[in-house]
Amino acid sequence: MGDRQVNPSPEDVEQRYVTRVYARLDAERAAAGAALAAGPGAGGGAGFQARVEREVSGEEAARRLARLDGVERALCFGRIDHRDGGGTFHLGRIGLRDEDHEPLLIDWRAPAARPFYTATASAPGTLARRRHLHLRGREVVRLDDEVFDLDGLGAGDRGELVGEAALLAALRTGRTGRMGDVVATIQEEQDQVIRSALQGVLVVQGGPGTGKTVAALHRAAYLLYTHRDVLERRGVLVVGPNATFLRYIEEVLPGLGETDVVLTSVGELFPGVRAIAHEAPEAAVVKGDLRMAEAVRAAVLDRQRAPEDGLSVEVDGLTLHADAAAVRKARDRARAVRAPHNVQRRLYAHDLLEALAQDRADQYDRIADEPLERMAAEGGAPTWLQELMDESDNESLFDAEDLRLAKEELWADPRVRSAIDELWPELTPQALLEELFASPEALHRLACTLTDAERDLLARPAGSPWTVSDVPLLDEAAEQLGEDDVEGRARARAAELRRAEEERYAREVLDSAGADARAAERERADEEVLIGDRLRPGAAYGQGDERVGSVFLAERHHDDGPYRTTAQRAAADRTWAYGHVIVDEAQELSEMAWRAVMRRVPTRSVTAVGDTAQTGSPAGARSWGAMLDRYVPGRWREQRLLVNYRTPAAIARVAADVLAAVAPGETPPVPVRDDGAPPVAVRLPVAELPGLVAAELAGIGAGRLAVISSGARHAAVLAALPDAARGAAPEALDAAAVVLTAEEAKGLEFDAVIVVDPAGIVAESPRGGHDLYVAVTRPTRRLTVVHAGDLPECLARLRDAGGPGA
């Protein structure tokens, strides 16, 4: 008996494999940790080259460690067996090799992993079997097998879901308040989105719950894996609708082993400004309109003056004058240079200083000559003096060096400086916009393509807090003004030699990365400003001006402080050019917001995911072409997601009714499951919400609940539910119950949702009932609609269903 060989169960076999995989992960972590601990002191050699190499290997170790740390959970989740001796592969969040460098775990993004995501019962490709491994910690707790039997059932019987059992199990799991990755259950239509080419603009259009967000995040991870060379250096930017949403999705990418991604919202795109103030939707519409770019431009040009009577300044008892023609010439010359306002200003100031210095020299000449000329005129000059005077006729006492010194001296004089500042001030984006909005006269004169009513919407007192729709305008202004990085340039001057070396290195980086359009543009602009050493750095200007594109990059590469990742450096730099940008809830972006986003990705490598049927902002997109054709005329490609993974069929039917009312002609996505409690409508005073919330929470166990209410009832709902989390603060995601507006709920999901005052939500929705559509598409299990008056017609199905309070 004791000798009898018992075949190990499939679970045991997989457990053994999984244990090996985790042992390997531990070993790799230890190695990366040791490399990092050895630190920059490791490896000898002084000089820049050695330093860069050490820094790069330090970066590499830090990155590797972060990647290995993120993938602990469900590291190995699948296995594929090919037919006819094609081999067996285990799939994981990252790839691992064993001690002999043989593949142990295939990265889910590798081509070899693809059949796992594309094989269906009707089209299994070369697969004989797909297996999902479910782990708890490092323990295998369940296996789901799909055996592809070519002679078996047809597609109609099996459906086309990939890994159906595992998918449904994943969809039924209670929500945690954080989006998780779906690497084990990616569906084929999502796989196509994820693996679509890096180049160009990809629009992913799909109804609520079709996995647009989750697919976009997996796409980020896929692109980083496949194009690591470019993207690790340039970074990937994900733009989401607000800070809560960003918190909701922030764990997905680290869980996939990727950390080089910047997550931000439009309100945070401008470093140093936190836009939190609310404003009227009508004002947001005006600020989102492209005509605002013209208004900002006009406001900048308005601050570049050439007065009719020229410039006069009192200096040391003399009135120095630059006549109108000279000032106009200086302005036109500065404007002709392709550089932003604050950079052009240096040229303008230089030319005015020259005119003033020349005037002073002429006046000194006259003063010096005057007594002699008077003597000569009175016939009292001796012959030798007369001869000398004739010889020096028209010859100034001042040479070029004197003039240069005079300019420096004048620039150091506060009266001269403030006179020049009056005509062409150095401006910050904040000051420019604040002054524009605070002056009805300036608005009238400069925002001339707007109507009076539109201008009235922009007017507000100085010192008002920034709103989200101000941010693209600040960005626009920053682009027109140019930032004068005084500190950066002072640092640069102090380390001239080191910079030269770094520049050489950065040039190599630039070359290998291909042309960086943005850096090249800056380079051109700066060279033009500096042509012929006209503004040579010196005491007069106090700063080094010799910036070129690769120096920008060198500055970005080098940092005297602790090591910063690409993502950290990119996030702090408004002018960073990303390798790829993903925009979620992209339908909400205004024209001006798109302009700010596109500025950050000169290569136009963009993924825009959204649903034009959910557009809530009146400044947002009604069609993708309206937003994108301007940047990539006719060249953006669209992929549609058609399956709803979030909401069970009964709730999806209610949502479809709402959709038919707010966006007739739009097709709702097809729900993938038909379970969960039927949705109900209850007539209930807000004061009785606590009982309903308690009952719903009991119904969902450890899940999450949201109460989504109209603005009109919001305060009353908050008062009735003092224990619930409130508002869109990111912490609210951790609470069992949260009270939100429809706007705040966008992109999020909850096990149970209570929609309060649907008629109010419809009435308040700037674009009709779109906000109600958002609200009823948030639940994964239960939907309750609470109303006091009549239900909106689009919810008639709930009334007819005869729920308890219908």
Ligand SMILES: Nc1ncnc2c1ncn2[C@@H]1O[C@H](COP(=O)(O)OP(=O)(O)OP(=O)(O)O)[C@@H](O)[C@H]1O
């Ligand atoms: N292939 C999948 N496997 C498991 N879960 C999935 C899959 N695809 C989507 N889901 C789940 O479906 C839910 C909806 O996904 P997601 O939030 O990405 O949808 P969306 O299209 O962005 O929705 P919305 O338009 O409402 O923002 C999430 O819980 C997500 O994890």
